[in-house]
Amino acid sequence: MIARSSLILLALAAPSLAQATPIRVAIENGASTTATASALAAQLNDDTWYDFTATVVTASGIDSAAELANYDVVILGDSGFNAVDWTAAMANALSAWTFAGGGGVVSVGWVDWVTAPGAAVLTTIDDVQPIDSYSYHYSYCSGGSSTLSTHAITTGVTSPLPAGANHIEGSPYASDATNGQVIGTSSCGTNSVVVGEYGAGRTVYLGHVYMAQTSYNNSSLRSGDWDRLLEQAVAWAAFGADTDGDGIVNGSDNCPAVANPTQADSDGDGVGDACDLCVGDDAFGDADGDLSCADEDCDDGDDTVYPGATELCDGQLNDCDSSIGSGEVDVDLDGYVVCALDSGGWDGSGTVVGGDDCDDGDDTVFPGAPELCDGQLNDCDGSIGSDELDGDGDGYAVCSLDGGGWDGGGTVVGGDDCDDGDDTVFPGAPELCDGQLNDCDGSIGSDEVDGDGDGYAVCSLDGGGWDGSGTVVGGDDCLDSDATVYPGATELCDGQDNDCDGSLPVVEVDGDVDGFVDCTVDGGGWDASAISGGEDCDDGDDTVYPGAVELCDGQDNDCDGGLPAVEVDGDVDGFVDCAVDGGGWDGSAITGGEDCDDGDLTRYPGALELCDGLDNDCDGSLPTVESDADTDLYVACVFDAGGWDGNSSILGDEDCDDGDPSIHPGALEIPYDAIDQDCDGADVCDADGDGFDSVTCTDGDDCDDDDDSIFPGAEELWYDGIDQDCAEDSDYDADGDGFDSESYGGEDCDDAEADTYPGAPDIAGDGIINDCDDSDEYDADGDGYDSVAWGGDDCDDANSTINPGADETWYDGVDQDCDGNDDDQDGDGFAQDVDCDDTDAAVFPGSPGLDEDCATLDSGLDGGPDTGGASGVYGGGTDCKGCASGGSAPVGGLVLGGLLGLAVLRRRR
Numbered sequence: 001m002i003a004r005s006s007l008i009l010l011a012l013a014a015p016s017l018a019q020a021t022p023i024r025v026a027i028e029n030g031a032s033t034t035a036t037a038s039a040l041a042a043q044l045n046d047d048t049w050y051d052f053t054a055t056v057v058t059a060s061g062i063d064s065a066a067e068l069a070n071y072d073v074v075i076l077g078d079s080g081f082n083a084v085d086w087t088a089a090m091a092n093a094l095s096a097w098t099f100a101g102g103g104g105v106v107s108v109g110w111v112d113w114v115t116a117p118g119a120a121v122l123t124t125i126d127d128v129q130p131i132d133s134y135s136y137h138y139s140y141c142s143g144g145s146s147t148l149s150t151h152a153i154t155t156g157v158t159s160p161l162p163a164g165a166n167h168i169e170g171s172p173y174a175s176d177a178t179n180g181q182v183i184g185t186s187s188c189g190t191n192s193v194v195v196g197e198y199g200a201g202r203t204v205y206l207g208h209v210y211m212a213q214t215s216y217n218n219s220s221l222r223s224g225d226w227d228r229l230l231e232q233a234v235a236w237a238a239f240g241a242d243t244d245g246d247g248i249v250n251g252s253d254n255c256p257a258v259a260n261p262t263q264a265d266s267d268g269d270g271v272g273d274a275c276d277l278c279v280g281d282d283a284f285g286d287a288d289g290d291l292s293c294a295d296e297d298c299d300d301g302d303d304t305v306y307p308g309a310t311e312l313c314d315g316q317l318n319d320c321d322s323s324i325g326s327g328e329v330d331v332d333l334d335g336y337v338v339c340a341l342d343s344g345g346w347d348g349s350g351t352v353v354g355g356d357d358c359d360d361g362d363d364t365v366f367p368g369a370p371e372l373c374d375g376q377l378n379d380c381d382g383s384i385g386s387d388e389l390d391g392d393g394d395g396y397a398v399c400s401l402d403g404g405g406w407d408g409g410g411t412v413v414g415g416d417d418c419d420d421g422d423d424t425v426f427p428g429a430p431e432l433c434d435g436q437l438n439d440c441d442g443s444i445g446s447d448e449v450d451g452d453g454d455g456y457a458v459c460s461l462d463g464g465g466w467d468g469s470g471t472v473v474g475g476d477d478c479l480d481s482d483a484t485v486y487p488g489a490t491e492l493c494d495g496q497d498n499d500c501d502g503s504l505p506v507v508e509v510d511g512d513v514d515g516f517v518d519c520t521v522d523g524g525g526w527d528a529s530a531i532s533g534g535e536d537c538d539d540g541d542d543t544v545y546p547g548a549v550e551l552c553d554g555q556d557n558d559c560d561g562g563l564p565a566v567e568v569d570g571d572v573d574g575f576v577d578c579a580v581d582g583g584g585w586d587g588s589a590i591t592g593g594e595d596c597d598d599g600d601l602t603r604y605p606g607a608l609e610l611c612d613g614l615d616n617d618c619d620g621s622l623p624t625v626e627s628d629a630d631t632d633l634y635v636a637c638v639f640d641a642g643g644w645d646g647n648s649s650i651l652g653d654e655d656c657d658d659g660d661p662s663i664h665p666g667a668l669e670i671p672y673d674a675i676d677q678d679c680d681g682a683d684v685c686d687a688d689g690d691g692f693d694s695v696t697c698t699d700g701d702d703c704d705d706d707d708d709s710i711f712p713g714a715e716e717l718w719y720d721g722i723d724q725d726c727a728e729d730s731d732y733d734a735d736g737d738g739f740d741s742e743s744y745g746g747e748d749c750d751d752a753e754a755d756t757y758p759g760a761p762d763i764a765g766d767g768i769i770n771d772c773d774d775s776d777e778y779d780a781d782g783d784g785y786d787s788v789a790w791g792g793d794d795c796d797d798a799n800s801t802i803n804p805g806a807d808e809t810w811y812d813g814v815d816q817d818c819d820g821n822d823d824d825q826d827g828d829g830f831a832q833d834v835d836c837d838d839t840d841a842a843v844f845p846g847s848p849g850l851d852e853d854c855a856t857l858d859s860g861l862d863g864g865p866d867t868g869g870a871s872g873v874y875g876g877g878t879d880c881k882g883c884a885s886g887g888s889a890p891v892g893g894l895v896l897g898g899l900l901g902l903a904v905l906r907r908r909r
Contacts, residue, residue, distance in 0.1 A: 023238045025054040026071040037077050049231040063089035068097045072238040076107045091124035098128050101200030104237025108206050130180025130196025130203045149183040153232040157225040202240030204233045313339035315348015336366040373399035375408015394423035433459035435468015456486035493519035495528025511539040552578035554587015571601035611637035613646015632661035765790050
């Protein structure tokens with residue numbers, strides 16, 4: 001028995017020592033490496049060196065303090081190539097948990113891909129790994145070995161890494177030594193086994209354990225030294241924790257589950273007083289380790305016996321009460337008790353040799369007992385012998401009943417059942433018609449024998465069916481000496497009741513007593529009263545039988561399978577060729593016989609005469625309308641829809657006068673003679689067939705009856721010289737305005753518009769030339785210049801003397817040449833009333849030699865000083881150059897006065 005203790009015992013130097021409770025391990029698996037995590041869990045749970053409870057979890061199952069409190073160690077597994085499953089929440093929770101001493105972390109295999117440079121979990125996950133977690137600080141080699149240093153987790157591990165192992169992972173960076181203690185290096189030079197601490201927690205890195213995935217050939221790592229290394233590493237990480245937080249790690253704490261910083265142990269039994277159940281009892285307190293103190297334990301030498309213990313099937317008072325369990329008493333003294341014997345064996349009194357007695361009230365029943373024919377599980381193997389079963393429920397078993405009688409269930413009253421699969425068979429059962437020995441006496445009844453081998457017995461078959469040998473399928477054989485006679489047999493044409501139904505089929509009875517039956521006589525012959533033969537095709541008519549004389553009655557009298565052609569209504573007109581027999585017609589319904597043509601359903605006695613050239617009513621002659629009286633090869637009637645079948649020389653029908661050979665359909669029609677030669681219903685008055693009679697006929701108005709394109713209302717084709725619509729108007733006046741088109745010698749400038757013709761009303765300047773004279777449209781005065789109102793340059797289109805080409809009459813107040821100037825004749829920019837000389841463009845106010853008032857710039861004409869009076873044509877003053885010789889008034893003054901009078905009437909520039 002393994003001794004129990006409330007205290008966790010750990011001694012890595014001697015790992016075979018027992019521990020009180022299993023080390024709880026959470027194995028984190030990645031998205032693609034469930035097989036890896038499951039293999040590691042199995043490797044730990046086999047408990048080779050320590051007691052573990054390993055559980056596979058995901059990152060989300062260990063990302064909080066509450067979840068981590070359920071474990072002593074977390075193993076960080078590989079996430080799979082290029083897969084991601086570690087989270088910041090998991091990394092943060094692990095870091096805090098490990099630092100506070102809540103547990104340890106063991107890393108196996110490649111780190112998660114989320115630890116690449118810059119990853120959120122990189123720094124945090126590095127805290128709980130004794131190596132550099134930067135994902136590119138890893139390498140691996142194959143077929144190598146490891147060299148291990150002395151450490152608690154390498155205790156007893158001496159052999160190198162197994163040959164052929166591959167993917168041995170590790171970090172080549174020396175900086176690992178600053179994070180932890182390197183105690184294992186591979187032949188490739190990488191650090192594959194590293195231990196370290198983070199706060200109060202312990203951490204381990206085992207690179208090679210990554211090969212727990214099947215594809216990396218880890219089979220050699222599942223046992224021996226490398227299995228031991230894994231278990232010791234996990235245990236070392238677990239017992240570095242301080243579970244009760246009293247400052248003493250679990251491996252040194254004499255009461256790791258309850259805080260006791262003084263480590264008080266008053267009775268010196270190695271268990272701290274804080275959790276010692278038996279303080280002061282004796283040196284050990286609980287000798288058998290069953291957690292019951294010696295002063296209360298009724299057997300302190302047996303850890304299965306203590307107050308409240310679970311009762312075992314061992315004959316002892318395990319729970320220290322006053323009696324053992326009822327299942328531990330051998331009531332029938334057969335050496336077996338009811339309970340299942342404990343693996344530790346029987347420790348009680350008596351001669352008990354085993355447990356699992358399935359009936360402790362019967363000494364013939366116990367495990368291994370010989371089976372009796374009594375209906376009981378004598379040997380307690382779970383099932384009675386098959387010969388003890390009443391399989392058919394008839395009250396009898398197959399075996400011979402035991403002398404002690406039947407003790408099993410059911411209503412078995414005896415044995416020796418000769419067929420336990422049929423409840424109608426048992427000793428003394430009534431015989432049934434089923435082919436079996438129902439009473440088990442050795443023989444069946446004679447009426448259960450099939451004498452003629454037809455599968456039927458004489459007796460009436462039992463409702464349960466035939467169970468005997470042979471091919472019997474039924475009973476009630478009415479003649480067991482003839483294999484063709486039995487219930488349900490096929491009726492043969494032999495005069496016998498083959499199917500045993502008590503009567504002959506109708507086809508085997510000569511109903512019309514003509515010596516023939518309907519059926520074909522069986523090859524075995526007729527076995528009843530004599531007949532002449534079979535195959536009577538109508539056994540209700542004595543005129544019908546094989547070889548009978550054929551009558552015109554619609555029946556197959558001679559039974560040869562068909563009617564004579566004369567009895568068949570070939571054209572289905574209700575009449576046959578032959579004369580109906582005096583006994584009447586018995587076939588399918590017809591109207592009568594003597595059809596004169598049974599290939600034409602339009603010909604039969606009394607048929608309606610058709611215009612087809614045939615004698616439809618079979619009276620021997622054709623109607624008059626079907627005869628060509630005038631021999632013009634046309635008949636008077638209208639041909640039947642089926643066509644003409646008579647004289648092939650007839651060309652057509654509907655002869656409107658069968659007494660005149662010149663009159664018939666298609667005859668030459670003579671126009672305008674009042675005779676309908678071609679029988680179309682009218683004389684020819686419309687020779688061209690345009691629907692209009694010629695003007696030569698009464699009320700006709702077709703002006704050309706030889707041309708079907710010319711008739712009243714026809715579409716007129718203009719300018720072709722033809723009067724298509726017979727309107728008798730000009731063919732060159734398409735718009736009907738009374739003027740022929742100028743294109744054809746007329747005067748109409750637009751023959752498509754009736755409002756346009758010579759002399760038509762015309763509105764000047766509207767852009768439409770209605771009167772065919774385009775000269776007056778924009779030049780109303782006819783001076784050859786268009787009005788400025790319509791884009792021309794005639795400034796007065798009502799006066800033909802005023803236009804751009806007219807001579808200008810100066811100073812009359814009228815702009816004759818439309819240039820806008822009537823008072824500046826010399827064009828020097830000064831009007832006549834201010835110009836010094838309006839006939840000389842070089843003379844104007846301010847021109848050389850003149851001032852603004854046209855005065856000359858000199859000392860005077862008389863040689864004296866200039867008095868200031870103006871000189872020139874319009875000058876004043878006393879210097880009167882050019883004055884009149886006989887008057888005192890200057891000529892210039894008179895002229896100026898006259899011009900001022902005209903100025904009132906002139907336009908000014």
